[in-house]
Amino acid sequence: MSRQSTMKVMLAESPNSPLRIADVPKPVPGEGQVLVRILASGVNPLDLKIRAGNAAHARHPLPAVLGIDMAGIVEEIGPGVGGFRRGDAVYGMTGGVGGVQGSLAEFAAVDAALLAPKPQNLSMREAAALPLISITAWEGLVDRAGVSADRKVLVLGGGGVGHIVAQIAKAAGAEVYVVDGASKADYLAGLGATPIDRAAETVESYVARHTGGKGFDLVYDTVGGQGLDTAFQAVSRFGHVVSCLGWGNHALAPLSFKAATYSGVFTLLPLLTSEGRPHHGEIMREMTRLVEAGKVMPRLDPHRFTLDDTDEAHRLIENRQADGKVVVEIDGSHGAE
Secondary structure (H helix, E strand, O other), X not given: OOHHHEEEEEEEXXXXXXXXXXXXXXXXXXOOEEEEEEEEEEEOHHHHHHHOOOOHHHOOOOOEEOOOEEEEEEEEEOOOOOOOOOXXXXXXXXXXXXXXXXXXXXXXXXXXXXXXXXXXXXXXHHHHOOHHHHHHHHHHHHHHOOOOOOOEEEEEOOOHHHHHHHHHHHHOOOEEEEEEOHHHHHHHHHOOOEEEEOOOOOHHHHXXXXXXXXXXXXXXXXXXXXXXXXXXXXXXXXXXXXXXOOOOOOOOHHHHOOOOEEEEOOOOHHHHHOOOHHHHHHHHXXXXXXXXXXXXXXXXXXXXXXHHHHHHHHHHHHOOOOOOEEEEEOOHHHOOO
């Protein structure tokens, strides 16, 4: 096959095996799809779970191309697609689960409904950091809990999803508090949130100090496990708890006695079921608006990775050494800066 008819991908062949560069046929966009030249691929902890064979819920059997988030340039328009043109800079959460090719590749044929114009004030690398964490934040905070300016919002965990939750809540006019380690205090304060040191203060202490013992109107748990139990303790009467990691066994009594509400967020559903895909595109358009207005900015790990370095990018996350979102740049010569 000619070079034009193939592309390079990073292939995960079997659980925990080294990733391998492979040449595969370049995809052709079908009905409702666009072909995107991928310039940057966001790395998420879920990618590592899929690679290890520990993410049955993602339904992405190996061998497979990983990578859920992407940013790039529209190369070709498939039948039935409106709203995009060749050369458009786009981003979105477009594959890497459900057997759909991921973004660790030079090209992908993706559902146009999942895409939005890339924020003009972000690089490709920055844009690729946003889709999964932004959609997860938005679905819980806006779609489920209806965040508004009269709310006190507590975020458990100021990492990938959490730092976006804090910024969206702040943009909505809410009073925002974030529980995390002391090392993140200055960064979180810079977002306009009140940092709470998880090692120095109990949930009872910060509920008393910041709410007079009433609890927070809205609690978004991004930690899971004990974090969700903490959320049930921290929420106010008639308040709302949201979690993107609501697995395991939890006592509901602390929530029930307050007549509070719980919502789970499972961001993969539109990719796995095709239901709700246009809404993911709508959320990304809202994120573009917020980013361009200076309301939201992703925090990136300073390490730079290319497709050949993907194993190193995964190790950074596996060893819990990432300081911000990790992104792999697919083709620096095409404007990944």
